[in-house]
Amino acid sequence: STPNRQLVFCYNKVMRVPEHHYRSSHAAAALVLVGTTGIVLGMLLAPDTLWLQLHLSRLGEHGYLSAALFNASLVVAAICLMTMGILVRKDMYGMDMPRGAELIRNWFISIAFCWIGLAVFTYDQHPPIHDFFGYGEFVLLCSLMFFLKNISDAFSDRTHYIGYIAVLTTGLLMAVYHLTHSISLLSVELYGLVYAYAWFLSLTHDVGKPTRHF
Secondary structure, eight states: OHHHHHHHHHHHHHOOOOOOSSSSHOOOOOOOOHHHHHHHHHHHSSOOOGOOOOOOOGGGGGOOOOHHHHHHHHHHHHHHHHHHHHHHHHHHHTTOOTTTTTHHHHHHHHHHHHHHHHHSSTTOOOHHHHHHHHHHHHHHHHHHHHHHHOOSSSHHHHHHHHHHHHHHHHHHHHHHHHHHSSHHHHHHHHHHHHHHHHHHHHHHHHHSSSSSSO
């Protein structure tokens, strides 16, 4: 009957989760929180400070409690990144700007698998495999940052500028590290991490609103 239909309609309208409830910006914020927490706990609980002269991967070595927390946070951050990629695709379709959405999602999922590989194949046990995933995620992320404007027109100039600066800065630092060893890999990683966080937050902010103003 008509009254019953109206009652069902009102119930569904009240109980339905809003369309904007699950957005890529939430996944990006969770990624930043989990990643930062894991790194900070690893640093505070690490039994030695050799990582200061080496790299962040040192925090995940030798089976300590700090290493378990660090590696677990990396896996959870990877899951957040996969989720972010899926939701970015959804948000782009919701904005009627789907060009490149599938590619961007797959790119993020590939980077996330590299993060899981870093956590599972620690540097002290599997150095070649760890390096493969480490440099793999570096190349994938830098490539996505650099070519994003060619892939999709759904993102702001701010996001593209952050990406270009990130690629230029981390690329130069990586070259200096390999050619002169005058800086540590840790320095390159920390700069890259800050840029990556800023880029993720900016990118998901662009597609996290029904309308854009940029």
